[in-house]
Amino acid sequence: MSGSHSHRTRIPPVGVAAVLCAAALTVAGCSSSGSGAAATDSARDAAAAASSAEGLQTAYQNAVKKVLPSVVQITTDQDLGSGVVYDTEGDIVTNAHVIGDATSFQVQLATGGRPLAAKLVSSFPPNDLAVIRLNDPPSGLKPAVFADSGKAAVGQIVLAMGNPLGLSSSVTQGIVSATGRTVSESKTDGGTGATIPDMIQTSAAINPGNSGGALVGLDDKVIGIPTLAATDPQLGSGAAPGIGFAIPSATVKRIADQIVENGTVTDSGRAALGVTVRGVVDDTFQPAGAAIVEVDPGGAAAGAGLRPGDVITKVGDAPITTVQSLTEALADDKPGQKVKVTYDRDGATKTVEVTLGSL
Structure with a gap:
């Protein structure tokens, strides 16, 4: 999210049951030798646990040390957010809602130094992604390494790196809570209004200013770009704790590669x-x-005979009642896929097969 806006998707409350499991160690016998063996086992277990905890802490610290230098702060005349260094040429990927309507920016590297000027390469609001480019990229820029987000697994430990509330180079931690979420942004709260498929849900805290930063695994690779947090309908505009969403790295790379190469x-x-x-x-x-x-001339609907005035009521088996529901119904479909579209025309209900085009 950007610094001055807190746009979030609204999702229904979800009940979560937590089950705690305790392991009990049973020691047979009461002799002094048995007690000594138990004490030895206990000491060994404690040492192993300490070693494991130290190893986990080291993994956290290594991930921060290796990836945080690739996370920048982006400032416009009206907003503040985060970005990720994409290559050594000065390209930085971020959220479209972070840059808004701006075309020039100030970029602060995590490694310090004076703010650097940057300009817009291109923005793609349907996926809430954009690329900006440093006017005079310094030597030593450290591009992030992007993971295969298709391998992201529920329970995987992740770190969210960015500039929440203007607190530069901050890190929060959590897990991957779910994958494959389709999430809609609020346009009124500073978002693009996009409906984005395949998002990664995380319990790592995502606050205003985290948008455009990095969601990182303990393998030191970026698995997604933190984009928004959920709100609890029962809390009005209050954030639902522990429910944030990131655009998967596969989507980030597909969009950013095209912008960098083709503009x-x-x-x-x-x-x-x-x-x-x-x-x-x-x-x-x-x-x-x-x-x-x-109707776009030469588009999918035109080819199927749909025309202005038709009212779409169903796509496949999904009922369509609003513009948003139509967007969501199409979010998981692919160009070239054939779907049945049900619509009303002049009081009659009709169905036609449409070969979908590209957004």
């Missing part, structure tokens, strides 16, 4: 109908579908 995104990997829509309501003023306002 734009030519293949998002995201499906699209090729329509502009608005929400409609029924006679009881309940959301009732997504009405097509405009």
Whole structure:
């Protein structure tokens, strides 16, 4: 999230049951020799536990030491967030909502020194990603190494690195709580309004200013870009503790590679109908579908015969009641995939098969 905005997705409260398991050591016999053996075993176990704890701490510290120099602070006239050094040419990947409408930036390296000027290369709001480039990249820039996010596993220890609330080079820790989440940003709270598939859920604290930073495994590789935290509907705008989301590194690399090479995104990997829509309501003023306002010539919808005025009510088996639900229904689909679209036209319900295009 950016420093002055706290945009979050709203998700229903989830009940979590925690089960604590205790291991009991049973020692047979009461002789002095038995007690001595038990004491020896206990001392050995304690030494092993201490060694294990020390090893884990060392892994944490090594990850911070190796990756934090690749995490920068990005400042605009109105905002503050984080970014990750992408290459030695001065390219930095961050969230689209961090840069907003700005085209020039000040970048502070974690290694110190004066702020460096940067300019926008390109932004891709549908995936809330952007690349900026240092005007005069210094020698010794340390690009982050990106992991295969497809191997991210629930329970994996992760560290979130960034500049929460302007506290530069901060680190929080947690685990991967879930993978494959489809999450929608709030546009009114400073986000892009994007619906992003395949996100990594984490318990590592994600606060305003963490957006665009790094979610890092203990192998010293970035598995995702922290982007937003959830809010609890029962707390109004209050954050739901321990529920944050990061864009997976596979998506980050696919989008950033194209921006760095071409200056734009030519293949998002995201499906699209090729329509502009608005929400409609029924006679009881309940959301009732997504009405097509405009059809892109040569797009997927045009090829299937959809036209302005049609009201989409279902994509595949997913009911469509709002613009948001249409976006979410398409989020997990791929370009070239065939889906059935149900729609209302002039009071009649029709269904057509559409070959999806690219977002």
